[in-house]
Amino acid sequence: MWLFSVAVLLAVLKALVQQEIVSFTWLAQLSWWWVIGMFGLTAAWWAYADFSGLTRCKAQERIDERKKERQRKAREALGHASQRQRR
Missing domain, CATH: 1.10.287 (Helix Hairpins)
Structure with missing residues (x-):
């Protein structure tokens, strides 16, 4: 761009x-x-x-990042922190 x-x-x-x-x-x-x-x-x-396929690959990386962030926020909201955060 x-x-x-x-x-x-x-x-x-x-x-x-x-x-x-x-x-x-x-x-x-x-x-x-x-x-x-x-x-x-x-x-x-x-x-x-x-x-x-560079465009498709970059778009998929952004989707995966958003998915991981949503999962992290959902775990925090439920009170299930990851094992690394507990120790």
Whole structure:
């Protein structure tokens, strides 16, 4: 997501430079192909993450963490602390 944020920020700044609202000399000299390339790189990363299962794996890790936290809170509410906490 951070790569997409950088690409959007770069596109907005480049458009503002084209409209002469802001003045960044290095950005004025930068080709639009670099900006479009950032979006292409973002799309390639998302495709890789979906194809490799990285997205699904991260989502499952978040679900497992929430499940463990709910179980811990339920045990505490019932007064059943884990063995490590009793000792």
